[in-house]
Amino acid sequence: SAVISQKPSRDICQRGTSLTIQCQVDSQVTMMFWYRQQPGQSLTLIATANQGSEATYESGFVIDKFPISRPNLTFSTLTVSNMSPEDSSIYLCSVEERRTFGSGTRLTVV
């Protein structure tokens, strides 16, 4: 079956630093999505990443804080920049075609 791989699976980072999360899909997909799940809460869409164009961000999320790359149809990265403890969350990537999620990245900012 189709697989969406994310890495790292978890990380503990110092405030003020940045972390780049990678998402790899085993087949070509048109759209990739990045979600955030804060502790005890549901999923919130951060942005939609299309290959060859800039990502589309949802209200409350900006490119300077969450830059996204989409270099090809199977890969995307999300960077969480200048982190603060409020960024501690699970970050998940997803693809439209299968409505499934990667395994997630559990980020803790200290």
Add this chain to the structure above:
Amino acid sequence: QKEVEQNSGPLSVPEGAIASLNCTYSDRGSQSFFWYRQYSGKSPELIMSIYSNGDKEDGRFTAQLNKASQYVSLLIRDSQPSDSATYLCAVSNDYKLSFGAGTTVTVRA
């Protein structure tokens, strides 16, 4: 007003009983409806999708959709301890998913 609302939990049911989960949505243009199961510390897993009014059954799971009432539900029959998880309702009218807050289900042996 929240876009997607789920019945508040937690919901505790005895093993073998039916667990009933409800979800309402505000966008009348919504076309696609999904139920995800999320175990603690894991990512959400798609368990049901439904696109037209009526019932859809898959094993012990039945999804029900009523677009006129803007309501979607999930029934879990013969609940098992392994069904203990948080269930997320998600709604889409294009390519984006909007999620409810989730309902935590505990199946007690």
